[in-house]
Amino acid sequence: MTHALIIGGTRFIGRHTVEEFLDAGYDVTIFNRGNHENPFADHDRVDHVEGDRTNEAELRRAGLDLDPDIVIDCVAYYPRDVHTATDIFSDVDAYVYISSGASYDEETIPKREGETALCECSAEDAIDDSMETYGPRKAEGDRAVFAAANRGVNAMAVRPPVVYGPHDYTERFDYWIDRVDNHDRIVVPGDGTNLWHLVSGKDVASALRTVAEKGEAGEAYNVGDDHAPVLGEWVDHIADACDTDIETVFASARELGAVDVSLDDFPIYRGYPHLLDTNKLRSLGWESTPHEEALAETVADHRDSERTGRENGPERDTEERLMEVLETVA
Structure with missing residues (x-):
């Protein structure tokens, strides 16, 4: 049995991700602040560790105590979050960061990994919390993944567009x-x-597992409906x-x-x-x-x-x- 740590895990994409890994036979631990109801509270293969992922000491303590095989980072909204997580989980079998199609800066059709330019992110953007800087912050998180892979971390990114499906609190x-x-x-x-381009939350979750199990370090993968x-x-x-x-x-x-x-x-x-061009993800066997x-x-x-x-x-x-x-x- 393999252990997956889901940072987040109780609301929308994170909830689908927990279900995806459970269905695949993993034991799962959720790490979050506990601000929202935990739908897995009574599940015998899901543990919950309360903590703030923006607090490095709390996240590092969880990493040491849990020693997960796979880490799925659902709530990394600032570049520093990704830098910290890839340092703490540098030895896991796979660290997968949920990025966004908004990380692309060029208006091309379709947007392709490694070809379409990413947003630039200034120092001010990196700590801002407005929607105007969401794409730049996600793009800088991608660069943190690439830098971690260059240090030997098996880190990857998944880029969804707008996500729909059950539990979608954005409405x-x-x-x-x-x-x-x-x-x-x-x-x-x-x-x-x-x-x-849209994608269901269930399919984002299956993409995250596919990339964790079959993806290559330092790569980003678009995900979207076929x-x-x-x-x-x-x-x-x-x-x-x-x-x-x-x-x-x-x-x-x-x-x-x-x-x-x-x-x-x-x-x-x-x-x-x-x-988004999704051929790269589909080459790993993923389907929507x-x-x-x-x-x-x-x-x-x-x-x-x-x-x-x-x-x-x-x-x-x-x-x-x-x-x-x-x-x-x-």
């Missing part, structure tokens, strides 16, 4: 499920062809998963402006396509879950939760006013 995808599940007509920004639907297709897929029929109303930037709404006010809208299966689980979890995602997009009454305006113009 970005919940916005669209809520709209489709509760209304016959919904507004989709633009012409519905904008592309933002097929990347545009937003209009996602809405149709969600309608199928909800077993409902909807009318999609597409609205241009000018039309949205009539009710003081912009294209970017809608979740998962991106003006320039964001697509079919959309029908992933969305069935996502919709079921959404319905069982109190999440609506409504705060992530325009209010429903604004949407209805827009549709009235469009009908009047037509």
